[in-house]
Amino acid sequence: MGAGSSTSAGPNIPAEQADAESVAASTGALPMLKKSFSKLANPETQAVSFDNLQQLFSFSREEGRSYASNVPDLFPVLLDHLGSSIVDQFFTGQKEGIDWVQFVKGYNKCCARVSASISFNTLIRLFIAITRKANLVLNLEFESEDDDCKISGYLLPNHVLLLLYICWIMSWDCRNLKDSEGKRNICLPDLNHLVLSAMTLCAKIEGGLDVWECEISSLEVQLPVGKFVTWVMSTVPCLPDCLRHYFHARLQMALTAGDELTSSTSSVGDISSKAACDYILTHGRAWSISITQRSTVNEEIYRAFISCEGGMAENPLYRSSIHGRGINRFWSRVEGYKGPLLILVTASSGDAHEGNSINRKWVLGALTDHGLENKDIFYGNSGSLYSISPVFHVFLPTGKEKNFVYCHLHSSRVYESHPKPAGIAFGGTLGNERIFIDEDFVKVTVRHHANDKTYQSGSLFPDQGFLLTEARISEVEVWGLGGKSAKEVQSSYKKREELFTEQRRKVDLKTFANWEDSPEKMMMDMMADPNAVRRENR
Template sequence: MGASSSTASPSPEAHEQREQETLASAALALPLLRAAFSRSSSTADALPDALAPPRASFRAPGSPPALPLPPHFHDLLAGLGPAIASQFFGRAAGAADAAGDAGWVPFLRGFNRCCARTPASRSLALLLRVYAAACASAGAPCGIQLQEGDGEEGADEGKVAGELAPEEIAVFLWMCWAMAWSALAAPGAPGGGGDKSEPVAVLLPDVTHLVLSASVSAGAVADDAGIWGWEVSSDGKGVKVQEFTSWVLSTAPGLGNCLSRYVRDRIRLLAADSVEETSVSTVNTTFDTSDVYLLTRGRAWAIALSLRNKLAENFLTASVTGIDTDDLLYRSSVHGKGLSRFWSCAEGYHGPMLILLSAFSKGGGEDVGSGRRWVIGVLTEEGFESKDTFYGSSGFLCAAHPIFRMLSPSGKEKNFIYCHLHPQMRTYEANPKPVGLAFGGTIGNERIFLDEDFSKVVVRHHAVDKTYQHGSLIPNQGYLPVEASVLDVEVWGLGGEATKRQQDMYKKREDIFSEQRRKVDLKTFASWEDSPEKMMMDMMSDPNTVRREDR
């Protein structure tokens, strides 16, 4: 006769609930999820309304915009909440009115489908499904074809096929940016301001460089030859969904996190007290910086999507709420061109920095004017030091215009940064080191070299560089070094207020030392009668006079 077990085995329903709660707690706290489920169960439209972005009046960048905003874009965003609710949550919300917690497990199951940690390719497939459902509700054209999976739980496991036109890629990217905007720049109650408030005006970022990058990666646009003068249009050659997925995973992996982050933020707001609706923030969301700074909101967002470190959040915030001009350390059009001017602004800043430079070159035997300018950038993990050798621990090269491309470290060499000024003590050097800024390559064969006057930049083929990954930085680069005329240079500090305060303290200390060196204390000098100058004057006046040397 065996002893009976003191505890009965849990039922399959209880076991599944425990698993779902454990998985969901890794993304969001269970008390918040329970509060959100309680509020979503009040009415049938509570959850779709909560998952909808705040009301806003979006407009395309530029005046006139290079890519007009499609008329169905606002309807697409309005259908975003119902699309997410139907795709993942189904009838979980509103099912608890008759059966208590009967809808709790389906609610957790839907939350985990879109918010649990999954491969990046699957997260992107789910996001494309939501986009296709929102387009269907808005009556918008969509080239995505959904292949449903088998089984009740396989609705989100089917393959996503089809082809995206360039205009559709732009709308998809704008939808992803609007999802990020709703979390960072619109901290309001679920559903935004509601019908009582007027929609705020929001300027969308320029995503032409991202659309062009996806088209070039898929072969829809011939690299180098077809880049100049390319425009986003519905008549352009489309990109297959598989090729678009490959481009996202290699160039903009942050897009895969848009859906999970958006749902978590909307669920968190739903769980909060929504009685008092807060206003929607419009900080810098209506100001276009495309003609002011090289770091535009579109380029900041592209960099944020390509990074996988803590700096991605800084660039994402800059793309949504606007660029903080206090972080601008140096700008050649304001502070003057030259390495000495640059050094006076960047010296003492020991933190991550972004260097952007705009230039134009001659290629193919034709003169390329400033209308065909290109912009490249370098993202460093530390500040600049005046050395005659390469240094640094990490960094990224970036092609920002007209095409976007991010080149991460290769891990083979560590020639990340080279910054060499003229030495204060001029001495003879048999092999003088070049004076200027450089990134990658070796001394004499730098991947990017900016001369001392900031008037010319030389960009070499990636074959000379083992520090950064392979890839062209400018159109029509070729294998030979490309020498270009520099138009503007910007340096942005990304270390925060603490790093900026340390730089200010360093500059004040250096100013004090410089002032002390300028002061001359006359009391430390001897009298004229004992000075060597007087002795030399006397010798010149009467060189035959016998003088006794004092010992």
């Protein structure tokens, strides 16, 4: 049946087609599917050929491309089988191709609203299909053909890294389909912090795991798939969405592509591990944060760090190495910004004389929901804490308390008998903050999660312990995630403040045009004869 068929109930519409169209309509994608099918289908057979579908969902890899040394040799081969594996996994049809009903059912199988466990199983089934075509044996097995069945077996650390790389590529691609040339080079980001996060939760390693000096590619540690599922659901629950977004974006691309799909397929290009800049928030860390929870902030992270249109060209609101250290300089950059903020801190603990502080650097992060305010109490309605490097973890709100953020500057105009501490804090209570950054941005204090009922429990850096840790701050960054509107509001606020300041500085010179009436003459007369009797003119 062609794409022009109506979805309204009627005697001429088979029940199978009506059910498939109903599911697709619930996602809002049915009009797009009709247009895509009309674009892809052969007018004579009213079916889409398998070759067309494979070209639509595939990457094209040009010859002569070079790859960075840290990219697994198998990864480009896996990408070569991505399109064919998607078609085999989601579409079934006759030799002539895929008819309208099978086309819609294939979309529903990948993109329909289903439980998180089914979405994860769909992603793993595709990953297994890709690796089999690349002759990579995985020790994973589904108990049945049911969508929500259990998986048995285990993954190795380098298998987890390959899975994350494929998900990253799909995320990058569906945000960059507007690249007209289709040959834009991309960089595979450093995702070791995510692999180490999965290992610390899933694997039992004799003698422990040294996350500071760890070569993932050489580890033969088994990660039971059941525990790996738990890690995905608790840490990166949006990871299976990468496949759904990729699938949907590729079908949308068919609407604007020419008759030859090969000219519109994306190119992986020159995969390199070279960082785009030396910011704390690298592409890999930004993507990791974006797949931890579903919110409008995620799309802004994608636009700024994963899309070609944004990239790392947009500078952070504040960076201590550029704008200067201290809460006053910090406040001058973030004041008036009413959108979500991502605050990152790089610090190092340990004795500097031991020579190990360089290898003990770690990165913390805090995501606020609506900018910062200068208050002497905790405030906020939502937020998250992040342990970003060397091991990635997310700490969501518990709902027990609302001590999300504390930001206080000392006031020079008001005397306070018991001044509140100046600095920035997250979680805990005053005097027992989970994270506290001092007013000079020199030291960060991290306490055990027992002092905090606002955020979930867990270590903010490896081997944290129960005692408080005072670490030296290397860098502080603040990224605005409120989009252009929040930036425009801040610009208007700063212009208004500058106008008020300028008005207060202005002096009406007409008032002091006469020397006899000037305050300078009055002061000189008082200094000449301070005991002289002066009558006030009335």
